[in-house]
Amino acid sequence: MGAGHNHQLYRAGDTLVHRLPPQCKLAAVAAFALVVVATPREWFWAFGLYAVLLAVVALAARVPLVFVLRRMVIELPFVVFAVALPFIGLGERVPLLGVSLSVEGLWSAWNILAKATLGVVASVLLAATTEPRLMLLGAQRLRLPPLLVQIAMFMLRYMDVIVDEMRRMRVARESRGFVARDVRHIPVIARSAGALFIRSYERGERVHLAMLSRGYSGSMPVIQDLSASSRQWLTAGMLPGAALVVLLGTLCGTLLVNGGLA
Amino acid sequence: MHVPDGFFNAAVSISAGAVAAAGVGVCLRGARRELDDRTAPMAGLVAAFIFAVQMLNFPVAAGTSGHLLGGTLAAILVGPYTAVLCVAVVLLVQGFFFADGGLTALGVNITLMGIVAIVAGWTVFRLVAGRARGRGTVVAASFVAALISVPVAALAFALLFWIGGTAPIEVGTVAAAMGGVHVLIGIGEGLITAVTVSTVLAVRPDLVYGARGLTAPLVLRGADGDATVTREAGLPTTSVTPVAPRRLGWFLPAGIVVAALLAGIVSFYASSSPDGLERVATDKGFIGQSAEHALAGQPLADYGEAGGIPVGIAGLIGVGVTLAVGGGLFFAVRRRTGRAGASARDEVSA
Numbered sequence: 001m002g003a004g005h006n007h008q009l010y011r012a013g014d015t016l017v018h019r020l021p022p023q024c025k026l027a028a029v030a031a032f033a034l035v036v037v038a039t040p041r042e043w044f045w046a047f048g049l050y051a052v053l054l055a056v057v058a059l060a061a062r063v064p065l066v067f068v069l070r071r072m073v074i075e076l077p078f079v080v081f082a083v084a085l086p087f088i089g090l091g092e093r094v095p096l097l098g099v100s101l102s103v104e105g106l107w108s109a110w111n112i113l114a115k116a117t118l119g120v121v122a123s124v125l126l127a128a129t130t131e132p133r134l135m136l137l138g139a140q141r142l143r144l145p146p147l148l149v150q151i152a153m154f155m156l157r158y159m160d161v162i163v164d165e166m167r168r169m170r171v172a173r174e175s176r177g178f179v180a181r182d183v184r185h186i187p188v189i190a191r192s193a194g195a196l197f198i199r200s201y202e203r204g205e206r207v208h209l210a211m212l213s214r215g216y217s218g219s220m221p222v223i224q225d226l227s228a229s230s231r232q233w234l235t236a237g238m239l240p241g242a243a244l245v246v247l248l249g250t251l252c253g254t255l256l257v258n259g260g261l262a
Numbered sequence: 263m264h265v266p267d268g269f270f271n272a273a274v275s276i277s278a279g280a281v282a283a284a285g286v287g288v289c290l291r292g293a294r295r296e297l298d299d300r301t302a303p304m305a306g307l308v309a310a311f312i313f314a315v316q317m318l319n320f321p322v323a324a325g326t327s328g329h330l331l332g333g334t335l336a337a338i339l340v341g342p343y344t345a346v347l348c349v350a351v352v353l354l355v356q357g358f359f360f361a362d363g364g365l366t367a368l369g370v371n372i373t374l375m376g377i378v379a380i381v382a383g384w385t386v387f388r389l390v391a392g393r394a395r396g397r398g399t400v401v402a403a404s405f406v407a408a409l410i411s412v413p414v415a416a417l418a419f420a421l422l423f424w425i426g427g428t429a430p431i432e433v434g435t436v437a438a439a440m441g442g443v444h445v446l447i448g449i450g451e452g453l454i455t456a457v458t459v460s461t462v463l464a465v466r467p468d469l470v471y472g473a474r475g476l477t478a479p480l481v482l483r484g485a486d487g488d489a490t491v492t493r494e495a496g497l498p499t500t501s502v503t504p505v506a507p508r509r510l511g512w513f514l515p516a517g518i519v520v521a522a523l524l525a526g527i528v529s530f531y532a533s534s535s536p537d538g539l540e541r542v543a544t545d546k547g548f549i550g551q552s553a554e555h556a557l558a559g560q561p562l563a564d565y566g567e568a569g570g571i572p573v574g575i576a577g578l579i580g581v582g583v584t585l586a587v588g589g590g591l592f593f594a595v596r597r598r599t600g601r602a603g604a605s606a607r608d609e610v611s612a
Contacts, residue, residue, distance in 0.1 A: 009359050026358075033365045037267055037275070074362045078266050089430045104430035111428055115268025116364060123361035132359060139358075147290050147302060152351045154306020155313065162307075162314045183450075190454040193315050193330075194461025197339065201469055204307035208300055218302070 009071075009127045016235070017061035017129045021228035022138025024236035029126045031240035035247055036118045041111040043254075047118070049246045054121050057239060061129045071124045078116055085109040132156050137226055146219070153220065162200050169196065264356065265371055265419075267364030274426030279369025285377040286350050292343030296471065301344070308340050309348040313355070318454075331375060331415075334383030334408040335455045338400075338472035339462065342384040349376040370422065378418045383411030387472060397463050400473045404459040409452030416444035 012018075017025075032050075039046050058068060089105020130138070133156065140149040169192050180189055208216075270278075297304050312332040336345035350372045356362040363371045384407070391403035420437035423429075427436075463470055470476075482490045 030365055033267055037364075037366050038272065071361060074360060075266065078269070085429055085431075088435070102430065108429040112266070112268050116266035119267030119364045119366070120361045123358065123365060127359045127361065135358060145286075145290055147293075148286065148347070148351065148354075150302035151305045151309060151347060152355055154303050155309040155348075155351055155355060158307050158310035159313055162310045163317070166314045166317070183453075186450065186453045187457045189318055190457030191461045193318060193335075193454065194458040194465075196314065197311055197458065197462055198465055198469065200307055200311050201304075201466075204304055208303045211303070 010131055011063060011067065011128045013062055013129065015061050015129075017057060017125075020232055020236050021226055022130050022134045023141040023226070024138075024228050024233050025126055025130055026135065026138050026142060028236040028239050029122050031237075032122050032243050033119050035240055035243040036115055036122075039115075039247055039250075041107055041114070043250050046246050046250045047114045050118050050243055051121075053239060053242050053246075054118065054125065057125055061125065063125060063128050067128065068121060068124050071128075072117070072120055075116060075120050078112065082109040082112045082116075085112075134224070134226075137222060137224070141226055150219065158200070158204070161203070162196070165199060166192075166196055264353075264363035265367040265374075267366050269364070269367060269428060270370055270422060271426040271428060274422055275366050275369060277369075278373045278422065282350070282369040282372035282377065285346060286372065289343040289346040289350075293341075293347050296341035296344050304340070305344050305347050306351070308336055308344065309351045309355075312336055312348055313352050316352075330451055330454055331379065331412060333375060333379040334387070334404070334411045334451070335458060337380050337384045338387060338404050338407070338455070338459055339470055341471040342380055345380050345384075346376050349380065374415050374418055374422070379411045379415040382414040383407040386410050391472065397460065397467075397473070397476065400463065400470070400476070401456050401460045404472070405452040405456035407452075408455035409448045412448035412451050413441050413444045416440040 032053075036047075036050055039050075058065070086101040086105040086109055087099075089102030089108065093100045093102050094106075095101075127135075133153065136149050136152050136156070139152075140146055173188070173192065178185070178188060180186075293301050293305060312335075315330050315332050315335070318330055333345060333349050336348050339345075340348075353363060353368065353371050353375065357365055357368050357371070387403045387407035390406050391399055417437060417440065420433060420440050423431075423436050424433035459470060459472070463473060463476070467473055467476055479491045484490075
């Protein structure tokens with residue numbers, strides 16, 4: 001209860017990566033994800049180097065490997081899908097350990113696994129080194145509509161409250177012996193959701209009135225200086241920059257080899 | 263259903279991003295009409311509510327469970343524009359903070375789960391609920407709307423996959439698999455949405471955007487007999503005594519049409535091309551080795567190919583059975599909510 005509002009997503013620290021302004025980090029991660037997605041799936045080396053880049057960032061931010069691994073569980077549903085691909089894919093097939101696998105399916109499974117994993121790790125590192133509130137302020141500085149940013153801010157503020165409320169309702173249900181086992185129990189869960197909505201909405205109305213009486217006029221005051229120097233932009237740009245160098249380098253290498261052969 | 267990075271090619275990701283940005287832009291304007299000065303705080307609260315509700319797992323069939331998507335629920339509770347904004351924000355936060363869904367696939371995710379699902383759900387809701395007054399109609403319309411919105415979003419995913427997916431699977435297979443699974447999830451979504459809406463209607467009907475017609479205008483009576491009717495409605499009408507046959511009459515034709523449509527589309531896909539595994543098996547010639555299914559002799563096995571029953575009739579029988587089961591389930595659920603609603607009213611009047 002008294003644990004404060006630090007999410008487990010965020011790991012407090014005072015490293016170079018933590019100190020960078022949020023808008024720089026956001027732009028860097030988005031650009032990195034773009035470079036990764038744009039890389040042709042045949043270039044194994046490039047993906048390996050991207051992973052090394054992320055490892056360097058994790059090292060610089062002192063984010064332990066276990067932390068990243070635990071957060072990567074989110075990827076599981078699509079890993080299952082990717083593993084199924086070689087079996088259900090179409091086209092040419094190769095025998096492997098006695099099982100016939102689709103070549104095209106193997107390629108696309110690798111493609112999805114590699115790109116999704118790199119994207120997830122980059123996002124995990126971003127969330128681990130940036131306070132949620134600052135991340136949204138950074139997004140606003142990157143010209144995300146202010147209303148959207150404000151909605152997201154309120155969502156972050158209310159999230160813990162509502163999730164806690166829901167947890168209490170679950171404890172109440174379970175202490176009375178309720179376990180959702182089959183379809184007949186759906187109405188119970190749905191009524192909890194209805195009650196949760198009413199309680200949250202009424203709480204929201206009260207909070208809104210309290211905010212109005214304290215002078216809220218439609219926007220939250222920003223008390224941090226969020227401007228970024230060109231040096232900080234340059235530091236943040238090192239991640240996508242290095243990735244781009246890898247991409248272009250591999251491209252040149254491939255062209256040279258092809259040219260040499262022709 | 264959160265699409266990760268690398269699942270769609272660049273062209274689809276970028277155009278879906280443009281569609282999502284345009285849609286969110288429209289909704290930013292529209293949401294001010296629905297919530298005026300309270301837009302930011304209340305939309306944020308509803309977004310947090312959706313986030314929480316998505317953690318509620320419900321049992322779908324033996325052993326498996328699904329979770330609520332919540333788009334249609336939000337649209338009925340707070341209005342479609344706000345709902346799109348809320349789902350977009352939820353996806354944004356999930357992408358940035360929880361690494362759930364790729365950053366480059368954010369456009370695809372917002373387009374599918376935000377815009378497509380909510381537009382489909384809200385359209386169906388308006389069509390079914392219409393201008394009718396009565397709690398039953400609103401609840402039934404919520405069920406149908408949420409039920410349809412989920413498979414529609416899944417089919418939109420299949421369409422995008424057909425345009426620019428990176429995996430080599432036939433689009434018919436994807437559509438059939440996604441559609442089939444999501445019809446099941448949609449039934450759960452529909453049930454939860456309907457019961458949630460009916461719970462909120464029983465306690466605070468003024469909070470349900472989709473049921474604004476249900477609240478009577480407030481009449482202020484002065485000392486000398488003059489009466490002023492205010493636009494601000496706050497009290498529930500007392501004239502919502504249940505009239506079961508009429509409400510059922512509304513619900514049944516709509517349900518039958520929906521079931522027939524869905525079964526038609528899915529079964530046509532299923533009949534025109536064998537599913538991926540089956541096809542692969544045929545291609546590789548090992549289908550003959552697989553043991554005969556224990557139920558293969560039953561007339562309806564394999565959509566009627568075994569017992570000589572045509573596909574269409576097998577489909578119709580399927581619709582009939584589904585309708586009986588689903589209708590019975592819905593009826594049982596609704597009777598109980600009717601009782602709960604009545605007792606809630608009694609408490610209010612007491």
